[in-house]
């Protein structure tokens with residue numbers, strides 16, 4: 001039997017005709033950037049997460065960059081984050097000119113260890129980025145409590161956690177800003193790149209909206225006021241009808257071009273209606289893995305306050321490469337996220353002390369094996385993955 005590590009074809013086939021219909025409409029209107037499809041999806045997504053504002057953007061990495069900039073993070077600042085995540089989490093920090101400060105993780109759930117955060121706070125610390133990795137949620141109450149005490153902003157990296165819950169609230173609604181990715185293989189995946197920032201804070205929402213479109217327009221003027229305190233203006237014309245935006249080509253901040261296009265928004269609107277069903281299916285598979293996999297591997301665990309969306313199902317073993325090879329030989333695709341702690345990535349060699357060594361991040365990065373988990377897996381495929389893992393260990 002073949003069990004690919006990922007298979008997004010079936011899910012996309014299911015909605016093909018609905019998507020073609022929407023795209024047909026968009027071509028007729030020739031409305032490709034912004035417009036009704038985008039604002040509709042933003043509204044639906046905000047409702048789904050349970051927050052006041054959702055601001056779409058080009059991808060999950062941009063969502064993090066926009067969130068950092070909206071929080072006023074820039075040159076010389078420090079941002080505390082996990083040492084074990086996809087590169088983009090730390091890249092976003094470095095790309096706004098700040099320094100990522102890496103905390104160790106908890107082996108049991110791969111998440112930032114909140115007991116390691118406080119000792120890393122300095123005069124320069126501006127924000128914390130906890131990553132809801134693999135679809136699990138960090139100890140957010142504790143992290144928010146530390147952040148409030150030191151007056152720091154908290155930005156959730158929710159790229160892998162759309163639909164996850166912590167104490168009955170959705171990931172994304174747990175901090176100052178939540179950042180999502182709609183990369184095609186995420187739990188809510190578009191037909192290309194896409195991203196979203198969510199927040200309950202009106203000022204942060206305006207700043208993100210301004211920054212994603214060149215810091216222009218009325219949003220730009222307002223965001224400049226929040227971020228720089230400056231209010232003096234060039235002379236701007238007036239539109240008596242309100243049909244023309246005289247601010248459009250007035251730029252107030254150096255921002256980005258990072259937009260979600262209408263076709264992606266249309267696809268994501270359609271898929272959002274099915275997201276809970278997709279995630280429920282992942283939870284069923286995870287339950288079966290947790291029930292049936294051999295004790296010879298270390299299974300993932302999570303706090304009782306968390307309902308994970310199981311973006312990945314990650315086991316640990318000291319025979320990582322042997323197991324991955326064995327699985328491949330038997331037709332089962334596996335991954336290993338992430339093989340190197342972020343502070344050892346060559347890209348950071350000039351900004352991180354060279355002898356940095358975090359015990360748990362080092363141990364975990366040598367052990368992780370990610371098993372296939374996606375809603376379209378058949379029961380037979382799930383059982384085959386279990387049998388194959390267990391047979392490697394002689395079970």
Ligand SMILES: *Cc1c(COP(=O)(O)O)cnc(C)c1O
Nearest residue numbers: 059060061086088089159181183
């Ligand atoms: C995918 C991912 C991102 C980046 O999202 P893109 O849409 O690919 O830019 C950031 N952080 C984490 C944890 C991710 O998994």
